[in-house]
Amino acid sequence: MRERPPGSLQIEHVTKVFEGAPAVKDFDLEIAAGEFVSLLGPSGCGKTTLLRMVGGFEFPDEGRILLDGQDITELVPNKRPVNMVFQRVTLFPHLNVAQNVGFGLRIAHVTKAETNKQVTEALELVRLPGFERREVQTLSGGQAQRVALARAIVNRPRVLLFDEPLSALDLQIRRELQVELKDIHRELQGTFVYVTHDQEEAMSMSDRVVVMRLGEIEQVGSPVELYRSPASLFVASFVGSSNVIPVKALRMEDGSIAVELGGTVVRATASEGVMPGTDAALVLRAESISLEPANGGGPRDGNGFASLRGRVADVRFVGAMVHYRVDVAGTRLHAIQSSEGSLLEEGSDVDVSWRMEEALVLPGRGDVTTPTPEDETEDGSGV
Ligand SMILES: Nc1ncnc2c1ncn2[C@@H]1O[C@H](COP(=O)(O)OP(=O)(O)OP(=O)(O)O)[C@@H](O)[C@H]1O
Ligand SMILES: [Mg+2]
Incomplete structure (x- = not known):
């Protein structure tokens, strides 16, 4: 695929409060361009909220988010070169695979020929070559999630956000897709921020893992660091x-x-x-x-x-x-x-x-x- 801008993220002291209760609290983290970072933590610790703020679906009460040095804190989702893949696949049921994947390009007035080319490329990358004309209702759960991924990568975002994209799939498909996602990350060289509460998934895929607790960072480190030197009991009991x-x-x-x-x-x-x-x-x-x-x-x-x-x-x-x-x-x-x-x-x-x-x-x-x-x-x- 063609060259893309770097994609470094600076999340600076970000806080988000819902109805008086902080969901994310003074979250401060730099993510390097091309890094694969996972957010790991129990239900309700603020993983989705943080991801949504990076994606522009939610705005912080305090703090800033910078992408390659540019302040994107207040930008709406379609104005930032960031795409998100959700836990539940959200494809348009009345469109076929190619139309789903190329949807954003059509809206952006990319030519038909160029759209077709990019859709084909994206489908190859997610290991669904030749699926252009399939109706989305006929896809398996794993295939549907691959199409959602193709749609997320087709316009070459600098940052891809994943909110438990594999948790609805059964174990074997999940393990397969974990391996493929790593390959896709390698090929795309984009920045991946990946939310999961499956520690094995986080440990096996990521360059760094951020363990979150009650909206705050409990520890950040490589999988090996977290495993060998957990900073707290909470981390130790979460990892391994x-x-x-x-x-x-x-x-x-x-x-x-x-x-x-x-x-x-x-x-x-x-x-x-x-x-x-x-x-x-x-x-x-x-x-x-x-x-x-x-x-x-x-x-x-x-x-x-x-x-x-x-x-x-x-x-x-x-x-x-x-x-x-x-x-x-x-x-x-x-x-x-x-x-x-x-x-x-x-x-x-x-x-x-x-x-x-x-x-x-x-x-x-x-x-x-x-x-x-x-x-x-x-x-x-x-x-
Ligand atoms: N729109 C909202 N309005 C009110 N409270 C919210 C809203 N969104 C999230 N919260 C609350 O913020 C906290 C963090 O939620 P969040 O969805 O970020 O957690 P999570 O780590 O993604 O959990 P899970 O693993 O269950 O998906 C929770 O207490 C949740 O109830
Ligand atoms: Mg969540």
């Missing part, structure tokens, strides 16, 4: 399959921080702000936990590993992985292991261990409500 366990923080003789887990002292890596003697939360990824049949010799300890004895409460086989729930020191842990080799049996004793640096202690009690999007369990990644 984590065990978040309420513990007491202790100071060891050498000055390091340990925690008490059901009467056993376990060394861990403390993040900033953890005070000895106070309530804290131990964050332990399900995939960081290793399980071995108890060999009678007692759990191994030291060498950078924490180790405890546990008992398998529940086994769930999901293809390449096995999900276990294990009772350890009065706590039930979720552990994910490769399904190679023999499985552990329900009720059997196991040695439960993890690398100390993979056990993160965060300040605050470990009883935040863990968001459990329904999608999480569909592929077996949920508890």
Whole structure:
């Protein structure tokens, strides 16, 4: 496709209040041209409201939005080079695919020949070559969403906004389209701002993920940064399959921080702000936990590993992985292991261990409500 202007976004201290309640609060973020940024957060945290302000469907009460340095805060949607793809497909039912995709171009008085050419190009990009004459009622859900995407990219916007575009589709189609959207992003080189509450989707597609909570940014980072160094319990419980366990923080003789887990002292890596003697939360990824049949010799300890004895409460086989729930020191842990080799049996004793640096202690009690999007369990990644 032909060259396009850059598409950098500056969202400066944007606030939007509805009926006295802020939906978005002092949201401040720069998005580089060509970046794929996802907004991730629970229902009602302001994701759609923020997206609508970037699209021009809503106007901030405070703050500014700049596109390539130009203030677009007050521009109406069709005056900004930004298009939006919605969760529910909104195609014109009385027009065929080509007429739907080319609609905006016709309004803009682009010639018929040029419109046809661009429509064909856009349909090829969304992997629907030759679909020009199809009636939209005959399309599958996934195909209809591709047509909506073609319509959004046909006039080459600098920024594309997506509001949960795949959440109405079933899991397999969704996974396929995730991969294709990444390819399309690569080919278009536009800026993508993508709203989802599916953490796996956000993590697998984005250059950066913005975790939102109550209208504010909780943390911004690359997927790896968020996964390895969650800044708060909220982020930790939102990203990956984590065990978040309420513990007491202790100071060891050498000055390091340990925690008490059901009467056993376990060394861990403390993040900033953890005070000895106070309530804290131990964050332990399900995939960081290793399980071995108890060999009678007692759990191994030291060498950078924490180790405890546990008992398998529940086994769930999901293809390449096995999900276990294990009772350890009065706590039930979720552990994910490769399904190679023999499985552990329900009720059997196991040695439960993890690398100390993979056990993160965060300040605050470990009883935040863990968001459990329904999608999480569909592929077996949920508890
Ligand atoms: N037009 C409106 N009038 C009044 N309140 C609104 C309006 N639009 C959004 N809100 C409120 O603003 C808050 C944020 O809503 P928003 O739709 O941005 O959340 P969201 O993160 O997109 O949630 P979801 O994941 O459920 O789509 C909610 O409390 C919502 O009820
Ligand atoms: Mg929304």
